[in-house]
Amino acid sequence: MSRKVAVEAVINGAPQAFVCEPRQTLLEVLREGLGLTGTKEGCGNGNCGACCVLLDGRPVPSCLVLAVEAAGRDILTVEGLAEGELHPLQQAFLEHGALQCGICTPGFLIAAKALLDKNPQPAEQEARAWLAGNLCRCTGYDKIIRAVLDAAGRLRSVDPNPKEEAHPA
């Protein structure tokens, strides 16, 4: 067994210290170590998106991140998405019935948040392309895409001065 390493990171807005083996993925430490089981394991090798978290604001599969890499970084998981009330994406997913079994939902929500942070007004194809790394086997994606586009509209109406579109397609 290799040496354990102490790591300090900010998780869902709060400083968090943990000890892990270097070979442990961020996904495993979040789930088994920190009890943040909202982040799901679907494949363990980056092909399904169920374990998506934001690492310094960037959407990544947490199964492809070593937990030790989180040192000094800022991590957002699905547990941190709602601030007091549900995030507009969460609300839109509920109203559109954009989940059936719900196992892919946390990953979709986090990946979609990263999309809307970057591009508040995505076209349908842009949303589909962004979310192509998140597999859903229940819905056929129809209601998920509708929910994301609807949430984008809600966010825009909440914030009269949305961020500059970082990246015109």
Next chain:
Amino acid sequence: MDPFDYAAPSSLDEAIRLLAEADGAARPLAGGTDLIPQLSEGRRRARLVVDVKNIPELRQLRFHPAEGLTIGAAVTCAELAESPVVRQLYPAVADACSLIGSVLIQHRASLGGNLANAAPSADGVPPLIVHRAAVRIAGPDGVREMPVEDVCVGPGMTALAPGELIVAFRISPPPEATSSCYVRFTPRQEMDIAVAGAAAAVTVDPSTGLCRTAVIALSAVAPTPVRAPEAEAYLAGKPLTDPHLEAAARLAVRSAQPISDVRASADYRRHLVTVVTRRALLGARNRLAADGRHGTSPGAAGPKEGLSGVAEGGR
């Protein structure tokens, strides 16, 4: 996953020292999109994983009008796909970076990792080749530079010596009236591995509109990414008309030595070489044409429209 130690050096020297001391048992970690699954599935082993993302040289992304573009080996594909200068001057690189894996993968994966992994299907390598990129490699014996084209020597095998580390890519400013495009074919639109891919960079003579040089590199149809010299030679001095592009694409097949595997048969891959090469050439030509001055704008590249499964990047 077998146990390993982890280090995240903040200087290149320290990284080189760590890699050297481990005597072949260390692996550099950039995005981990290849390495971590390989370690967890036992396909590669490591006693030490050296995270190279804190090393400034591996994280640089800068452009100098005279010297060109420097891409740190650990810069993520997402950063490159978003970079205006990459999109404008080296559009094939942006194409590939927005195709590798998925958006989530692109936020981890790097061109350094893509090259070091040396998969025949690597999307990131042919665009670097057609832009004549050089790679800077640091090792116990110092720093050396070589063409990207010479790095891959076989599936999963590179010309890097033990203990060597890819530091950065250097690409000269493209000649005037140059554009490029990378096109790959996959059964799914994304989240897939190239069945066949082609990068093309074309430079035209602004006064005549004739092709000065064309550089073509193919992926997934040989043990390593390969150039298509006969196709390149054919285009030199010719106008970039559809029939000439088609003829060049047919010549490109001669450079392919595809295999049959779980993803496609050799026959089909050979057929696809023509398709993706023509489409890459068309893409590059159309980008040039979209810019009236035959300049260096990426131009319009309605990427997915009408090119089903054959995706350029640039969304």
Next chain:
Amino acid sequence: MTLAQSRSYRVIGTRPVRHDGVDKVTGRAQYGADVRLPGMLYGCVVRSPYPHARLRAIDTSRAAAHPGVKAVITGADMPAIDTNAVADLGEGAIELKFASLLIMARDKVVFRGQPVAAVAAVSPQAAAEAARLVEVDYEPLPVVTDALAAMEPGSPRVHDDLYTVVPGGSRRDSPSNIALHVQYERGDVEAGFAGADVVVEREFRTAMVHQGYIEPQNATAAWEPGGRLTVWTSTQGAFSVRQQLSDLLQIPVGRIKVVPMEIGGGFGGKIQVYLEPLAALLSRKAGRPVKMWMSRAEVFTATGPGPATYIRLKMGVTRTGDLTAAAMRLVYDAGAFPGSPVGSACITGLSPYRIPHFRIDGFDVVTNKPRVQAYRAPGAPPAAFAVETVLDELAEAIGMDPIELRLRNAAAEGDRMTNGVAFNRIGFKEVLVAAKNHPHYRAPLPPGATGRGVAAGFWMNGRGTSTVHLTFNPDGTVNLIEGSTDIGGSRASLAMIVAEELGLDAHDVKPVVADTDSVGHTDVTGGSRVTYSTGVACHRAALDAIAQLKPRAAQLLDANPGDVEFGGGEFWVSSEPRRRIGIKEVIAKLGKTGGPIVARGVSRGLAMAPGFGVHIADVRVDPETGKVDVVRYTAVQDAGKAIHPTYVEGQLQGGAAQGVGLALFEEYVFEDGILRNPSFLDYRMPTALDLPMIDTVIVEVPASDGPYGVRGVGEVPIVPPAAAIANAIYRAAGVRLRQLPMTPENVWRALAGRDAALPSTPKAAPDAAMAATKERRAEPPGTSG
């Protein structure tokens, strides 16, 4: 007990937010792999690297000595099963002795990935390391992976003690890889073909495909010192898991509690237990709870996909469009142990149509591959792929619109299915008419090499047994305690039924999926049975509640119970309708009127409520690469009555998406019995970029039984897509694909095999360019696939 259709509803047909929704969008919902118990160990399975081998010896000593290891088990720890009993899985069945070997091999392994040992240790890493230290001495045996090859007399035998069960039920006396031959026959097939003007005979092959649920199998077991076993797992049926554990571990049901956790998809694949018995045995040995979950590669290699199939189908039609005869031979590859869904394929394929003469021969064949399990409408998609593409050819040959041909021959109430059972009320014709009238069907095709195809699909729909209890809270709300795993929103639809009957709001009813100690027997969530059967139980429980609340209301109204009536959430005195009281108040005052009540509802033995769907697909074919894109898609289906239309639509869309997957992308690729693509990268399920929006039309032809006429909707939508897309490809590119998946390479090969280039003007679906042909078109099978 069908109510008049004029009844209007307050809750049913609305779209409330599902009750478990907030938990599922905030990450709070607890799925099986989220279980954490004090002192919990982690388990890892040692799996055979060989698809067929004798197990000469297993040495676990090094594994047991590895740091952190607390228990190691092998086949020797599994009780021997020496009966011929069959485990009924609700969707499908398996002989117990085979089920036991599927969980853990004994003398030999019969597919790659079959467990041979398992380890429990203090961390997942330690368990995985120890698993690699288990030393197994294998003697490799010849492998057979193709079902047709396995039927040949000289083929390697997967089991030495398997004897074909032939029509009539007797067993042949020499061992074979053919486990079962099932046959249905009606009329005089040869006479039927003689009466046809056009006869078409074709061969079809479909690949082994996986359900592709995103959540891998998992189980956590705690074997308490007193001998009581608790298992937390993601399953489609907690009671089925309890029964399987009891059978496989030979312990009484009463000592087992199964706690159904939230489930991340199943589609039929999470009924059979895999890890549960291993976690239980490890826990017993270690004296601590043990959690296990599969890697994605384990899910692909060692759980139960849907079968690879070979089908030969011959059908005849008159020039006026009457089907005269059909002959169908189906070979379904069960994998390592008998039990493919060929039986249901023999029913679902041809039953939608009135065919006076037919013969169907189905074969269940074993090979050295993972043993198949139920997958959404088990067996039906390959059969429909064959039938619905041949119908398309017949329609073209006689110059008839393909929907018209189906309408002309569509089964209706009273017509008998191929197994002789008569349909009760069905909505096939209504669905066909709705599809024909849909704007999509008449809309011009988008430009390019595009084509439009249609196909139908059918599923019998499950019934089974369900139990629900209602308890009542002082604030007037109601707890709905039920046993149906909620795999796609069933909590909401069941609560809505109770709310409808009690006159409450949907969110006044709080659904709870209970463990096996806390609710009466409930069959699996599968076969599209929950909203129907558990829904009936909910309805009955609500009526029971009203009956029990009535005397309480009478007390509060100071009236005679016999004089009190109920409706719209209120009780009133029939002679004095102004004297009334709301149900919430009656519930709130239960404590003052005699104490708590418990209402219950049980459903079983309901009439069948078959479902039909018709799909319309527009595709674009890239003539250079063969790649097919679905550019427009419409799914029409009879739901009987849509309780929560959002989730009905969701079932139609999700089923269609899975159907697109098996049509275009998905297949198990084997080399010498070794699965070469056990990952989500190379087993290509559609992503959001591979699909368009999926339009839905819900037709409501009430089922014969049940209070609202509900029909299950989950299975049907996976049935039509393959044929709809194949028919569309033909219209777009002029080639008929008869092999699934229709990958770019397969389409390219078909295109390259044609002598002419693409037709310059693609044919639209309703196009009837070809005149009726008189001559027979009996091509030998296999010449044009």
